[in-house]
Amino acid sequence: MSFLSRIMVHKSRAHYSVSTGGVTDHAAFEGARKKRAGQAKSRVGIIALSFTAFYCVIGGRLVQYGMEKPEIVSSIAPADRLMASRPDLLDRNGEVLATDIRTVSLFAEPHRIVDVDEAIEKLRTVLPDLDARGTYQKLSSNSRFQWLRRQLTPKQQSQILALGIPGIGFRPEKRRFYPGGATASHIVGHVNIDNRGVAGMERYVDSQGLADLTALGMTTDQPLEPVKLSIDLRVQAILREVIYNWIAKTEAIGAGAVVLDVHTGEVLGMASAPDYDPNNPAEGAKEGWLNRMSNGTFEMGSTFKSFTTAMALDTGKVRITDSFDASAPIRIGGFTIKDFHGKGRVLSVPEIFQYSSNIGTAKMADVVGIQGHKDFLTKLGLLTRMKTELPEVAMPTQPREWKKINSITISFGHGVSTTPLQTAVAGAALVNGGKLIEPTFLPRSRADADAVATQVIQPSTSKDMRFLFDWNGTKGSGRNARVDGFDVGGKTGTADKVVNGRYAHDKNFNAFLAAFPISDPQYVVLTFIDEPKTDKGNGAALAGNTAAPMVKEIISRSAAILGVKPKFGEDGSALLVSY
Structure with a gap:
């Protein structure tokens, strides 16, 4: 065999060997690709399952919170209770003895206050009698809600709004107003800062169920049927x-x-x-x-x-x-x-x-x-x-x-x-x-x-x-x-x-x-x-x-207001006295 022939035989064997090795490497590549695809699917499944479990936990907690009784912190009643109406008190002729008027109260969220000293200084320009020491303690506390002043006037509210203090807000409330002032104070009575009756007929109205309804949150801010009293405001x-x-x-x-x-x-x-x-x-x-x-x-x-x-x-x-x-x-x-x-x-x-x-x-x-x-x-x-x-x-x-x-x-x-x-x-x-x-x-x-x-x-x-x-x-x-x-x-x-x-x-x-x-x-x-x-x-x-x-x-x-007619003489016919 000639030298050239031997070279061609070796070349052909080498080609066969290379061709055989290429087939083997391709199969291995295909197997690895399929393995990686399976792993990717498993990972996606795990991630989807994790998200599902996470949202199930959140949904469960929301249901749990919805079933629980509301928690009142800092002795502050919910807003709907603060706005609950009281019935008007009227005299026997329909004259108003007590009624509700809308007002607002000032509160603070201490965690939102940027500069406590500056906030107090600004507030005292509108509310000069504000207790600086007590207010500082409230604004420096770790609580998330503090009353600062109840029942502001509209003018005070607008002036405080113009100050632009972060963490200061207003909450709507109702205030009891007595048009006659002290005229019938011991009969009508009065309410406390939370509009609850503490004396007189105001307390009586609460004792007839209004206080219980308010505690249960079953009152509304709509006007209630007025309560008429026996007294005559003129008398x-x-x-x-x-x-x-x-x-x-x-x-x-x-x-x-x-x-x-x-x-x-x-x-x-x-x-x-x-x-x-x-x-x-x-x-x-x-x-x-x-x-x-x-x-x-x-x-x-x-x-x-x-x-x-x-x-x-x-x-x-x-x-x-x-x-x-x-x-x-x-x-x-x-x-x-x-x-x-x-x-x-x-x-x-x-x-x-x-x-x-x-x-x-x-x-x-x-x-x-x-x-x-x-x-x-x-x-x-x-x-x-x-x-x-x-x-x-x-x-x-x-x-x-x-x-x-x-x-x-x-x-x-x-x-x-x-x-x-x-x-x-x-x-x-x-x-x-x-x-x-x-x-x-x-x-x-x-x-x-x-x-x-x-x-x-x-x-x-x-x-x-x-x-x-x-x-x-x-x-x-x-x-x-x-x-x-x-x-x-x-x-x-x-x-x-x-x-x-x-x-x-x-x-x-x-x-x-x-x-x-x-x-x-x-x-x-x-x-x-x-x-x-x-x-x-x-x-x-x-x-x-x-x-x-x-x-x-x-x-x-x-007497004339009460409807009693005067009588003079034996038969009451001689009306000789004028009043």
Whole structure:
């Protein structure tokens, strides 16, 4: 074989060898490619599964959060609750006593505040009374929400907005507004900074379910059905003006008055002084918050002789034609009971009432007995806590154990303390036919009143008491309460106040319980004046010179408003007096 032939054979073998190796490498390449594709698919699957699991976890957490109760932080109620409406309060004629107005409150998000000192400095240009130290602590805290000032004016809001402070915002709220100011403050009451009722009829409205609905978030910001009260704003304004005039005139520490419908128990007006402005209740916190008419207890003095006389007549043990010897003082248990206007003789029942005889009244109570006396006052509601819508009602005080001396002193108004309002309520029962009707500050029909009334004395006894009230109003201490044409009758009460456990003769509590027109009573009026100055030569020591003229002024100004027509002469036809 030639050299050339051998070269060609080797070349051909080499070509075969190379060709065989190329086939092998191509198969390996294809296998690797398929392996990498499988791995890529697995990775994509894992990533997709991971995303699915991640979003499932998020969805699950969202469902969990949606099922849980809302968490309230920093004692801040949700916005919908802050905007929840309260119903308007109206008088019996539709005049607005309380209503909601929209306002805003200033808050901060401390984590968004850039410069605390600068923020405070800017805020104080609009709110100069802002507590710098307290605000600094709030803005430097780790919380995410802090109140800075509640219930701003629109002008303050616009000025703060113009400052452009980061992390400062406003939250809409509602503020309670009382158009009449202090006119009916003790009846209407007031709300706190969160618009929740804390006193008066505002608190009563909350107690009827509004507070529970608000707590559950079931209230709305839509106006609610207004609540109409029994009071007449015109009568209320008269009462308040009269008692403040007499406080100024006698330099007394307090006074009060109420006008009550004897057939329905509706309170047409009730005022107590000092009072306060419910638009800014904090200013009256020291003295003005006390409602002396329903939440203050006093020894009512000789007005209690009305109840003692009614008790004696109602038992049948005493008749209106009977007489009692009042010529000598009563001495019992180291005490001496005597008359202030003593006549030193035998007195008939009308004369005992007219001259306000302690001796004669004590002897009538003695005829009834200790237990009978206590039971009768309990029946009239004078020894138990009065039931009415107003939350501020005090519990009367009485001796732990009634002895004869207690019965005697209580018969003329010493030894038991009651509220002036419940005294007026019991007085209404004496003249309306003998029915005790719980007082109400909501409208009530006569039929509804009859359904809840309790007969406490006989109608004949009530007739006798109307006669005695008229007798005293004409001939006795009630003469200064008479108003021409309206037949005012009643009973005065002048009581020495207890100071450090002893009666102080220079500190009086004067009251007058009246009804008009006494021939057919429609309304009871009770007035009192607390500690009138007795050294001014104005006769302030006696109820006949203070509390009785207050009744006269109230009736002369309000009788026409209440719809009572004056009558003059025997048949009422001679209308000769103008007002």
